Amino acid sequence: MKRIAVFASGGGTDFQSVIDANESEKFCEIACLITSKDGIGAIERAHKHGISTAVFSKKEYPDIEQLYAELKCFLNIRRIDYIVLAGWLKIIPESFIKSFEDRIINIHPSLIPAFCGAGYYGLKVHQAVIDYGAKVSGCTVHFVNEVPDGGAIIAQSAVEVENSDTAETLQQKVLKKEHELLPYCVKKLCLGLIEKRGRAVKIN
């Protein structure tokens, strides 16, 4: 059984979607939750489900390289196979990404390559979609490489943007899709059903 670590910076609803799917289908071991600060919703969710948690915050590690070096050590000790970024708002250093090449996935709340990259996170993504006047948005699960939101795409799911949508209502709609797409991808990944060749990703 593959062991995953989930990284989260907020309320943790994406994290919860993986917990729920895994409780009914048991496709992985959720070995730990890593958060970038204390007191966030994701931690409560982890405790409710008996998942151990660890905080790696900038406050305690002013040197980012040091933070990720210790985090890497922490994860290796726990024999983590895959890292799932589920609302992790911090830039990850290249050295860390290289240590876990093709073993880190991220969920982004738009149809990459639209509305992604530096500065596009949380509600800002959906506000940009509304301001642009796009009529279709969605979410993307992708492998993480050194380009923000630039790694090979695993799966995407589209939603319609309606006349009445605001950034907030669009976020809710996209979140619904995220909560289907993320567990689906984590499951396929942990069961060894994802083939990656360069940018071409095939789900079996």
Next chain:
Amino acid sequence: MKRIAVFASGGGTDFQSVIDANESEKFCEIACLITSKDGIGAIERAHKHGISTAVFSKKEYPDIEQLYAELKCFLNIRRIDYIVLAGWLKIIPESFIKSFEDRIINIHPSLIPAFCGAGYYGLKVHQAVIDYGAKVSGCTVHFVNEVPDGGAIIAQSAVEVENSDTAETLQQKVLKKEHELLPYCVKKLCLGLIEKRGRAVKIN
């Protein structure tokens, strides 16, 4: 009844979709087809349906500004309300676009703002989607402004990109959607059911 001119550079299947929808629902007068060269499929389609045609080619008008000045005159004499770019592969000068502000629409075979702009036309768009590894693509109908594929979006339609898709099969799938989306937008436009405020476009 609003009068439209359709601009096409190729086989004209998007043009045909407007002809077909209009024959059953009669939402506009297709006053003429403008092509950028002679002998293309779109011209045959026009003749079959009794639609007059005119060729405005670079060959005959080496000065592009002159071409569009005469084309503008041609369209004004024919009291054209809207211009529909249905596979028009030529860059249109700003002066012409300004003369028909908010009265030119275009169909592009991707979900703008992804895979659009200079160099993205025809099969190149779909090849770029495949090379990038995107899992969702589609088509966009938008108002034309001075930025290539950059005007306010009227409507978009998504398609799934499957593992087995090539640029060619993706093109066929997207074309199917184009043939629904374009007549739908032309109809709404001609019936006065499209409201545009800046980039926000509402279809009633």
